[in-house]
Amino acid sequence: MTLGFKGDILLIGASRGLGLAMASEFVSRGWRVTGTVRGTKRTGLQDLQDQQGEAVEIVELDMTRIEDITALHEKLEGRRFDMLFVNAGIANANPEETIGAVSTEEFVRVMVTNALSPMRVVERLDHLVAPEGLIGVMTSGQGSITNNVKGGREVYRGSKAALNQYMRSYAARETGRALRLVAPGWIRTDLGGPDAPFTIEETVPKIVDLLIGDMGKPGLRYLDREGKDVPW
Ligand SMILES: NC(=O)c1ccc[n+]([C@@H]2O[C@H](COP(=O)([O-])OP(=O)(O)OC[C@H]3O[C@@H](n4cnc5c(N)ncnc54)[C@H](OP(=O)(O)O)[C@@H]3O)[C@@H](O)[C@H]2O)c1
Numbered sequence: 150m151t152l153g154f155k156g157d158i159l160l161i162g163a164s165r166g167l168g169l170a171m172a173s174e175f176v177s178r179g180w181r182v183t184g185t186v187r188g189t190k191r192t193g194l195q196d197l198q199d200q201q202g203e204a205v206e207i208v209e210l211d212m213t214r215i216e217d218i219t220a221l222h223e224k225l226e227g228r229r230f231d232m233l234f235v236n237a238g239i240a241n242a243n244p245e246e247t248i249g250a251v252s253t254e255e256f257v258r259v260m261v262t263n264a265l266s267p268m269r270v271v272e273r274l275d276h277l278v279a280p281e282g283l284i285g286v287m288t289s290g291q292g293s294i295t296n297n298v299k300g301g302r303e304v305y306r307g308s309k310a311a312l313n314q315y316m317r318s319y320a321a322r323e324t325g326r327a328l329r330l331v332a333p334g335w336i337r338t339d340l341g342g343p344d345a346p347f348t349i350e351e352t353v354p355k356i357v358d359l360l361i362g363d364m365g366k367p368g369l370r371y372l373d374r375e376g377k378d379v380p381w
Protein backbone atom coordinates (compact mmCIF):
# COMPACT_ATOMS: atom_id res chain seq x y z
CA MET A 150 0.00 0.00 0.00
CA THR A 151 1.32 3.45 -0.89
CA LEU A 152 2.40 5.50 2.12
CA GLY A 153 -0.35 7.83 3.28
CA PHE A 154 -3.18 5.85 1.67
CA LYS A 155 -5.52 3.23 3.15
CA GLY A 156 -5.20 0.98 0.14
CA ASP A 157 -4.27 0.77 -3.54
CA ILE A 158 -6.73 -0.36 -6.20
CA LEU A 159 -6.10 -1.10 -9.85
CA LEU A 160 -9.45 -0.35 -11.47
CA ILE A 161 -10.00 -1.44 -15.06
CA GLY A 162 -12.50 0.75 -16.92
CA ALA A 163 -12.60 3.95 -14.86
CA SER A 164 -13.44 6.57 -17.51
CA ARG A 165 -17.20 6.91 -16.88
CA GLY A 166 -20.27 5.22 -15.44
CA LEU A 167 -19.89 2.83 -12.52
CA GLY A 168 -16.10 2.64 -12.89
CA LEU A 169 -15.55 6.39 -12.62
CA ALA A 170 -17.91 6.56 -9.64
CA MET A 171 -16.01 3.70 -7.99
CA ALA A 172 -12.74 5.57 -8.52
CA SER A 173 -14.20 8.65 -6.85
CA GLU A 174 -15.65 6.59 -3.98
CA PHE A 175 -12.37 4.77 -3.29
CA VAL A 176 -10.50 8.10 -3.26
CA SER A 177 -13.06 9.56 -0.84
CA ARG A 178 -12.25 6.63 1.49
CA GLY A 179 -8.54 7.38 1.48
CA TRP A 180 -7.50 4.90 -1.21
CA ARG A 181 -5.14 5.50 -4.11
CA VAL A 182 -6.70 4.60 -7.47
CA THR A 183 -4.80 3.49 -10.54
CA GLY A 184 -7.54 3.64 -13.13
CA THR A 185 -7.52 2.70 -16.80
CA VAL A 186 -8.93 4.65 -19.72
CA ARG A 187 -9.00 3.84 -23.43
CA GLY A 188 -7.11 6.05 -25.87
CA THR A 189 -6.02 9.61 -25.29
CA LYS A 190 -9.35 11.43 -25.14
CA ARG A 191 -10.07 13.29 -21.91
CA THR A 192 -12.45 11.53 -19.52
CA GLY A 193 -13.97 12.13 -16.11
CA LEU A 194 -10.99 10.36 -14.58
CA GLN A 195 -8.72 13.25 -15.62
CA ASP A 196 -11.13 15.64 -13.89
CA LEU A 197 -10.93 13.49 -10.75
CA GLN A 198 -7.15 13.52 -10.99
CA ASP A 199 -7.17 17.33 -11.30
CA GLN A 200 -9.14 17.49 -8.03
CA GLN A 201 -7.36 14.71 -6.14
CA GLY A 202 -3.74 14.88 -7.33
CA GLU A 203 -1.59 11.87 -6.50
CA ALA A 204 -4.56 9.85 -5.22
CA VAL A 205 -5.37 9.18 -8.88
CA GLU A 206 -3.03 7.64 -11.42
CA ILE A 207 -4.21 7.13 -15.00
CA VAL A 208 -2.99 4.34 -17.25
CA GLU A 209 -4.12 3.38 -20.72
CA LEU A 210 -5.72 0.05 -21.55
CA ASP A 211 -8.04 -1.35 -24.17
CA MET A 212 -8.46 -4.72 -22.50
CA THR A 213 -9.36 -6.43 -25.78
CA ARG A 214 -5.82 -5.74 -27.06
CA ILE A 215 -3.28 -8.27 -25.80
CA GLU A 216 -0.46 -5.82 -26.51
CA ASP A 217 -2.13 -3.26 -24.21
CA ILE A 218 -2.34 -5.84 -21.41
CA THR A 219 1.33 -6.71 -21.92
CA ALA A 220 2.31 -3.02 -21.83
CA LEU A 221 0.29 -2.47 -18.64
CA HIS A 222 1.84 -5.56 -17.07
CA GLU A 223 5.34 -4.24 -17.84
CA LYS A 224 4.47 -0.78 -16.55
CA LEU A 225 3.07 -2.06 -13.25
CA GLU A 226 5.50 -4.93 -12.60
CA GLY A 227 6.88 -4.67 -9.07
CA ARG A 228 3.89 -2.73 -7.77
CA ARG A 229 1.63 -4.12 -5.06
CA PHE A 230 -2.14 -3.52 -5.06
CA ASP A 231 -4.66 -4.38 -2.35
CA MET A 232 -7.36 -4.82 -4.94
CA LEU A 233 -7.76 -5.46 -8.67
CA PHE A 234 -11.24 -4.78 -9.97
CA VAL A 235 -12.27 -5.26 -13.61
CA ASN A 236 -15.31 -3.09 -14.17
CA ALA A 237 -15.12 -2.63 -17.95
CA GLY A 238 -17.82 -4.20 -20.06
CA ILE A 239 -20.16 -3.55 -22.96
CA ALA A 240 -23.65 -4.45 -24.17
CA ASN A 241 -24.44 -5.44 -27.73
CA ALA A 242 -25.84 -2.69 -29.94
CA ASN A 243 -29.34 -4.21 -30.17
CA PRO A 244 -30.28 -5.82 -26.85
CA GLU A 245 -33.46 -7.37 -28.30
CA GLU A 246 -31.51 -9.39 -30.88
CA THR A 247 -31.77 -13.15 -30.27
CA ILE A 248 -28.70 -15.34 -30.16
CA GLY A 249 -29.56 -16.79 -33.57
CA ALA A 250 -29.97 -13.36 -35.14
CA VAL A 251 -26.85 -11.58 -33.90
CA SER A 252 -23.99 -11.18 -36.39
CA THR A 253 -20.89 -13.24 -35.74
CA GLU A 254 -18.88 -10.03 -35.54
CA GLU A 255 -21.11 -8.54 -32.84
CA PHE A 256 -21.19 -11.81 -30.88
CA VAL A 257 -17.40 -12.01 -30.93
CA ARG A 258 -17.09 -8.33 -29.90
CA VAL A 259 -19.29 -8.83 -26.84
CA MET A 260 -17.80 -12.18 -25.79
CA VAL A 261 -14.21 -11.02 -26.23
CA THR A 262 -14.88 -7.84 -24.25
CA ASN A 263 -17.03 -9.24 -21.43
CA ALA A 264 -15.74 -12.78 -20.95
CA LEU A 265 -12.27 -13.27 -22.43
CA SER A 266 -10.64 -9.89 -21.73
CA PRO A 267 -11.44 -9.60 -17.99
CA MET A 268 -9.98 -13.08 -17.48
CA ARG A 269 -6.84 -12.21 -19.43
CA VAL A 270 -6.41 -9.15 -17.22
CA VAL A 271 -6.97 -11.19 -14.06
CA GLU A 272 -4.55 -13.95 -15.08
CA ARG A 273 -1.83 -11.57 -16.21
CA LEU A 274 -2.01 -9.15 -13.28
CA ASP A 275 -3.10 -11.29 -10.32
CA HIS A 276 0.44 -11.54 -8.93
CA LEU A 277 0.40 -7.76 -8.35
CA VAL A 278 -2.39 -8.21 -5.78
CA ALA A 279 -1.53 -8.82 -2.14
CA PRO A 280 -2.51 -12.31 -0.88
CA GLU A 281 -4.77 -10.69 1.72
CA GLY A 282 -6.31 -8.43 -0.92
CA LEU A 283 -9.17 -9.04 -3.34
CA ILE A 284 -9.71 -9.61 -7.05
CA GLY A 285 -13.14 -8.61 -8.31
CA VAL A 286 -14.94 -8.50 -11.63
CA MET A 287 -18.16 -6.70 -12.55
CA THR A 288 -20.64 -9.20 -13.88
CA SER A 289 -24.42 -8.88 -14.03
CA GLY A 290 -27.47 -10.50 -12.48
CA GLN A 291 -28.21 -11.41 -16.09
CA GLY A 292 -25.28 -13.80 -15.98
CA SER A 293 -27.25 -16.06 -13.63
CA ILE A 294 -28.43 -19.22 -15.38
CA THR A 295 -30.72 -20.12 -12.45
CA ASN A 296 -32.51 -16.76 -12.54
CA ASN A 297 -32.98 -16.72 -16.32
CA VAL A 298 -36.67 -17.49 -16.51
CA LYS A 299 -37.76 -14.50 -18.62
CA GLY A 300 -35.01 -14.46 -21.25
CA GLY A 301 -34.12 -11.25 -23.10
CA ARG A 302 -30.72 -9.58 -23.64
CA GLU A 303 -29.48 -12.93 -24.84
CA VAL A 304 -26.07 -11.97 -26.16
CA TYR A 305 -25.10 -9.89 -23.13
CA ARG A 306 -26.50 -12.51 -20.74
CA GLY A 307 -24.44 -15.24 -22.37
CA SER A 308 -21.25 -13.18 -22.12
CA LYS A 309 -21.71 -12.58 -18.38
CA ALA A 310 -22.65 -16.23 -17.76
CA ALA A 311 -19.43 -17.18 -19.56
CA LEU A 312 -17.48 -14.70 -17.43
CA ASN A 313 -18.96 -16.26 -14.27
CA GLN A 314 -18.01 -19.72 -15.48
CA TYR A 315 -14.44 -18.64 -16.27
CA MET A 316 -14.10 -17.10 -12.81
CA ARG A 317 -15.23 -20.41 -11.30
CA SER A 318 -12.55 -22.22 -13.28
CA TYR A 319 -9.99 -19.64 -12.19
CA ALA A 320 -11.09 -19.99 -8.56
CA ALA A 321 -10.68 -23.77 -8.78
CA ARG A 322 -6.98 -23.35 -9.50
CA GLU A 323 -6.31 -20.13 -7.51
CA THR A 324 -7.28 -20.97 -3.95
CA GLY A 325 -6.64 -18.80 -0.95
CA ARG A 326 -7.57 -15.39 -2.25
CA ALA A 327 -10.79 -13.37 -2.05
CA LEU A 328 -12.48 -13.46 -5.47
CA ARG A 329 -15.76 -11.64 -6.09
CA LEU A 330 -18.18 -11.37 -9.01
CA VAL A 331 -20.39 -8.33 -8.47
CA ALA A 332 -23.87 -7.89 -9.96
CA PRO A 333 -24.62 -4.18 -9.47
CA GLY A 334 -28.31 -4.21 -10.44
CA TRP A 335 -29.87 -2.21 -13.26
CA ILE A 336 -28.26 1.23 -12.99
CA ARG A 337 -28.74 4.47 -14.98
CA THR A 338 -25.49 4.72 -16.97
CA ASP A 339 -24.72 4.85 -20.69
CA LEU A 340 -24.96 1.05 -20.66
CA GLY A 341 -27.96 0.75 -18.33
CA GLY A 342 -29.95 3.48 -20.13
CA PRO A 343 -32.39 6.09 -18.79
CA ASP A 344 -35.10 3.60 -17.72
CA ALA A 345 -32.92 1.83 -15.16
CA PRO A 346 -34.47 2.06 -11.67
CA PHE A 347 -31.28 2.75 -9.68
CA THR A 348 -28.77 5.60 -9.67
CA ILE A 349 -25.00 5.41 -9.64
CA GLU A 350 -24.97 7.39 -6.39
CA GLU A 351 -27.08 4.88 -4.45
CA THR A 352 -25.26 1.87 -5.88
CA VAL A 353 -21.53 2.50 -5.89
CA PRO A 354 -20.99 3.12 -2.14
CA LYS A 355 -22.61 -0.28 -1.48
CA ILE A 356 -20.32 -2.00 -3.97
CA VAL A 357 -17.26 -0.36 -2.43
CA ASP A 358 -18.45 -1.32 1.06
CA LEU A 359 -18.77 -4.97 0.11
CA LEU A 360 -15.43 -5.10 -1.71
CA ILE A 361 -13.48 -3.52 1.16
CA GLY A 362 -15.39 -5.65 3.69
CA ASP A 363 -14.56 -8.87 1.82
CA MET A 364 -10.82 -8.30 1.50
CA GLY A 365 -8.86 -11.24 2.76
CA LYS A 366 -11.93 -13.53 2.85
CA PRO A 367 -10.89 -16.34 0.54
CA GLY A 368 -13.01 -18.05 -2.08
CA LEU A 369 -15.23 -16.98 -4.96
CA ARG A 370 -18.67 -15.44 -4.39
CA TYR A 371 -21.22 -14.04 -6.84
CA LEU A 372 -22.85 -11.15 -4.99
CA ASP A 373 -25.40 -8.43 -5.62
CA ARG A 374 -24.75 -4.88 -4.43
CA GLU A 375 -26.28 -5.64 -1.04
CA GLY A 376 -23.72 -8.40 -0.53
CA LYS A 377 -26.28 -11.20 -1.01
CA ASP A 378 -25.34 -14.32 -2.94
CA VAL A 379 -26.80 -14.52 -6.46
CA PRO A 380 -27.73 -18.06 -7.55
CA TRP A 381 -25.35 -19.24 -10.24
N1 LIG B 1 -25.46 -0.22 -15.79
C1 LIG B 1 -26.05 -1.37 -15.52
O1 LIG B 1 -27.28 -1.44 -15.40
C2 LIG B 1 -25.24 -2.61 -15.36
C3 LIG B 1 -25.93 -3.76 -14.93
C4 LIG B 1 -25.21 -4.95 -14.74
C5 LIG B 1 -23.85 -4.95 -14.99
N2 LIG B 1 -23.21 -3.81 -15.43
C6 LIG B 1 -21.79 -3.92 -15.70
O2 LIG B 1 -21.10 -2.88 -15.03
C7 LIG B 1 -19.91 -2.54 -15.76
C8 LIG B 1 -19.87 -1.04 -15.98
O3 LIG B 1 -21.04 -0.69 -16.70
P1 LIG B 1 -21.57 0.82 -16.84
O4 LIG B 1 -23.03 0.72 -16.74
O5 LIG B 1 -20.80 1.74 -15.99
O6 LIG B 1 -21.21 1.06 -18.39
P2 LIG B 1 -20.64 2.32 -19.19
O7 LIG B 1 -21.12 3.59 -18.58
O8 LIG B 1 -20.98 2.03 -20.62
O9 LIG B 1 -19.05 2.22 -18.95
C9 LIG B 1 -18.34 1.13 -19.45
C10 LIG B 1 -16.89 1.28 -19.04
O10 LIG B 1 -16.16 0.15 -19.57
C11 LIG B 1 -15.06 0.66 -20.34
N3 LIG B 1 -14.73 -0.27 -21.42
C12 LIG B 1 -15.54 -0.82 -22.33
N4 LIG B 1 -14.85 -1.61 -23.18
C13 LIG B 1 -13.55 -1.54 -22.77
C14 LIG B 1 -12.35 -2.13 -23.24
N5 LIG B 1 -12.32 -2.91 -24.33
N6 LIG B 1 -11.20 -1.87 -22.57
C15 LIG B 1 -11.20 -1.06 -21.51
N7 LIG B 1 -12.30 -0.45 -21.02
C16 LIG B 1 -13.47 -0.69 -21.66
C17 LIG B 1 -15.57 1.99 -20.86
O11 LIG B 1 -14.48 2.75 -21.35
P3 LIG B 1 -14.69 3.87 -22.55
O12 LIG B 1 -15.15 5.13 -21.88
O13 LIG B 1 -13.35 3.98 -23.17
O14 LIG B 1 -15.72 3.32 -23.50
C18 LIG B 1 -16.24 2.53 -19.61
O15 LIG B 1 -15.27 3.01 -18.69
C19 LIG B 1 -19.95 -3.37 -17.04
O16 LIG B 1 -19.17 -4.53 -16.89
C20 LIG B 1 -21.41 -3.74 -17.16
O17 LIG B 1 -21.62 -4.92 -17.91
C21 LIG B 1 -23.88 -2.66 -15.62
